[in-house]
Amino acid sequence: xxxxxxxxxxxxxxxxxxxxxxxxxxxxxxxxxxxxxxxxxxxxxxxxxxxxxxxxxxxxxxxxxxxxxxxxxxxxxxxxxxxxxxxxxxxxxxxxxxxxxxxxxxxxxxxxxxxxxxxxxxxxxxxxxxxxxxxxxxxxxxxxxxxxxxxxxxxxxxxxxxxxxxxxxxxxxxxxxxxxxxxxxxxxxxxxxxxxxxxxxxxxxxxxxxxxxxxxxxxxxxxxxxxxxxxxxxxxxxxxxxxxxxxxxxxxxxxxxxxxxxxxxxxxxxxxxxxxxxxxxxxxxxxxxxxxxxxxxxxxxxxxxxxxxxxxx
Ligand SMILES: [Fe+2]
Numbered sequence: 377x378x379x380x381x382x383x384x385x386x387x388x389x390x391x392x393x394x395x396x397x398x399x400x401x402x403x404x405x406x407x408x409x410x411x412x413x414x415x416x417x418x419x420x421x422x423x424x425x426x427x428x429x430x431x432x433x434x435x436x437x438x439x440x441x442x443x444x445x446x447x448x449x450x451x452x453x454x455x456x457x458x459x460x461x462x463x464x465x466x467x468x469x470x471x472x473x474x475x476x477x478x479x480x481x482x483x484x485x486x487x488x489x490x491x492x493x494x495x496x497x498x499x500x501x502x503x504x505x506x507x508x509x510x511x512x513x514x515x516x517x518x519x520x521x522x523x524x525x526x527x528x529x530x531x532x533x534x535x536x537x538x539x540x541x542x543x544x545x546x547x548x549x550x551x552x553x554x555x556x557x558x559x560x561x562x563x564x565x566x567x568x569x570x571x572x573x574x575x576x577x578x579x580x581x582x583x584x585x586x587x588x589x590x591x592x593x594x595x596x597x598x599x600x601x602x603x604x605x606x607x608x609x610x611x612x613x614x615x616x617x618x619x620x621x622x623x624x625x626x627x628x629x630x631x632x633x634x635x636x637x638x639x640x641x642x643x644x645x646x647x648x649x650x651x652x653x654x655x656x657x658x659x660x661x662x663x664x665x666x667x668x669x670x671x672x673x674x675x676x677x678x679x680x681x682x683x684x685x686x687x688x689x
Pocket of ligand 1: 656
């Protein structure tokens with residue numbers, strides 16, 4: 377009888393523990409930055425996103441004629457912005473060869489950290505030997521924020537084309553928020569691994585609108601962990617999915633594709649140097665590589681920097 381009583385209590389206990397953690401987390405957000413708390417609560421709704429980021433037509437700063445010495449684009453900047461507004465993503469940027477070479481050289485010379493663990497420091501060229509000593513394969517290796525010190529990264533961050541596209545898409549003077557440079561390696565990923573590594577379709581709500589730039593620093597084919605996204609059109613996000621916000625990550629890919637259309641799923645493959653831009657509000661995911669190793673650089677820009685963020689509390 378005692379065992380039965382305990383098992384009957386287990387679920388309500390787990391629910392109340394989860395609810396308490398949720399309330400505490402939100403209380404901390406509220407304490408640190410009420411603006412962040414408000415944003416994370418309402419920016420999931422399209423009407424709030426559009427209303428907060430609306431810009432009167434006379435103030436619109438379309439990126440006419442902007443070019444860059446280090447990032448080429450298949451289309452002019454105005455077309456890039458128009459595609460972002462219509463489809464949520466634009467694929468067709470390209471790093472200049474010398475920029476790609478410099479970023480790759482830095483990544484080879486700089487210590488990275490296996491599975492984002494500061495205790496697992498390695499150079500990427502030593503990975504095989506490192507995994508042998510560790511007795512297991514690594515899932516990924518991150519440079520944490522070291523790339524932010526590299527002059528070539530700073531040049532990319534301030535690039536006039538990326539800035540102009542961001543300014544027009546976001547409707548504000550863009551603020552650099554964060555970046556990530558990381559390797560992804562092949563391994564047998566469980567469902568929990570995939571969720572933790574953002575390899576299930578999800579959306580990121582880091583502001584009312586943000587824009588991310590992605591650059592492949594290695595060749596990425598279908599088996600090398602390509603990025604994938606659901607094009608914004610033709611169907612608006614359902615009310616339920618807006619309400620769920622970032623919790624949509626718990627929905628299955630089949631459910632999301634049934635709603636928004638299988639044909640809307642785009643997988644981005646390309647040679648090293650390929651770049652693309654995307655609003656992370658639209659559903660996207662990474663993929664676990666089946667072979668090789670993928671090196672991806674990401675930069676995120678928004679309109680303001682909050683005093684807290686999801687991983688800070
Ligand atoms: Fe994401």
